[in-house]
Amino acid sequence: MKSSLQGMRTWAAGAVAVAMTAFWGVQALAQDLMGQPTPKGIALQPAAAPLKHDAIFFHDVILMPIITIITLFVAGLLVWVIVRYNARSNPVPAKFSHNTTIEVIWTLVPVLILVFIAIFSFRLLFNYNDMPRPDLTVKAVGYQWYWGYEYPDHEVGEFISNMLPRDEAEAAGVPYLLAANQPMVVPVGKTVRVLVTAADVIHSFALPAFGLKTDAIPGRVNETWFTAEKEGVYYGQCSELCGVDHAFMPIEIRVVSQAEFDAWVASKGGNPAGLAATTEAEATAPTIDEAGVDAAAVEGESDEAAVAPQETAAPAAAAAAN
Numbered sequence: 001m002k003s004s005l006q007g008m009r010t011w012a013a014g015a016v017a018v019a020m021t022a023f024w025g026v027q028a029l030a031q032d033l034m035g036q037p038t039p040k041g042i043a044l045q046p047a048a049a050p051l052k053h054d055a056i057f058f059h060d061v062i063l064m065p066i067i068t069i070i071t072l073f074v075a076g077l078l079v080w081v082i083v084r085y086n087a088r089s090n091p092v093p094a095k096f097s098h099n100t101t102i103e104v105i106w107t108l109v110p111v112l113i114l115v116f117i118a119i120f121s122f123r124l125l126f127n128y129n130d131m132p133r134p135d136l137t138v139k140a141v142g143y144q145w146y147w148g149y150e151y152p153d154h155e156v157g158e159f160i161s162n163m164l165p166r167d168e169a170e171a172a173g174v175p176y177l178l179a180a181n182q183p184m185v186v187p188v189g190k191t192v193r194v195l196v197t198a199a200d201v202i203h204s205f206a207l208p209a210f211g212l213k214t215d216a217i218p219g220r221v222n223e224t225w226f227t228a229e230k231e232g233v234y235y236g237q238c239s240e241l242c243g244v245d246h247a248f249m250p251i252e253i254r255v256v257s258q259a260e261f262d263a264w265v266a267s268k269g270g271n272p273a274g275l276a277a278t279t280e281a282e283a284t285a286p287t288i289d290e291a292g293v294d295a296a297a298v299e300g301e302s303d304e305a306a307v308a309p310q311e312t313a314a315p316a317a318a319a320a321a322n
């Protein structure tokens with residue numbers, strides 16, 4: 001009995017080691033694609049934003065080892081009971097039905113495990129809620145079955161982002177069902193606040209590489225955020241079953257340099273300096289006039305703006321955009 005227990009322990013320890021090695025080994029071997037799913041990949045998509053790093057840590061370092069150890073432990077117990085206590089090996093069964101010590105243990109240990117998980121779980125949850133001061137805001141509106149994006153800071157009115165048809169996606173060498181004809185474009189390294197809502201039914205704004213998944217609910221504005229760490233194209237999908245074309249309303253976020261972003265905003269008829277002017281005006285009062293003049297000067301209205309220095313940046317910027 002004693003030796004079989006000992007053997008069981010050794011076997012369990014070995015199995016844990018093998019399982020962990022296999023798990024981490026597969027993770028290390030797989031060269032997962034950035035910003036999109038990897039064929040035959042089993043790990044989470046690589047992180048390209050802080051929240052995803054936190055989520056991957058929670059999954060890989062906290063949850064997976066606990067899940068693996070518990071699964072192997074319970075499976076080991078089952079095997080032990082089957083082998084040791086079947087009718088043949090144990091013809092005279094024990095008659096007791098309770099064991100206070102072991103009941104206290106199997107109540108307390110799971111409680112402690114859950115508390116341990118909760119510490120990290122809440123930390124992750126708080127990270128999602130504690131958005132750093134955003135550098136820009138994008139409003140994402142879910143429709144049956146496409147997304148609309150709007151940049152209020154930059155005075156870019158809503159534009160529609162549809163899925164790229166199969167022939168166009170294949171011709172362009174981009175993933176069909178993930179690529180969009182008009183991506184959401186954001187500057188690299190800037191904190192983007194995404195205001196998420198919907199116009200008809202519930203959708204969900206989800207993008208794995210940034211760790212995003214926020215319900216888009218009609219009549220309600222939800223908020224999420226990300227700070228893209230490197231330039232590139234990142235794909236997500238509507239993740240709330242929303243009707244017959246639910247699978248055909250992808251989310252494509254293109255992360256570019258600040259200069260490219262400014263050029264893109266200008267190409268959309270927006271005001272690339274809109275946010276900078278507003279932020280400056282909010283931050284320090286004396287720069288209000290400067291910001292107003294600068295914004296107007298871009299459009300060659302410097303004379304009018306100069307004689308009306310009391311004007312705040314916002315109206316001047318709005319005038320400049322017209």
Ligand SMILES: [Cu+2]
Nearest residue numbers: 203204238242
């Ligand atoms: Cu949807």
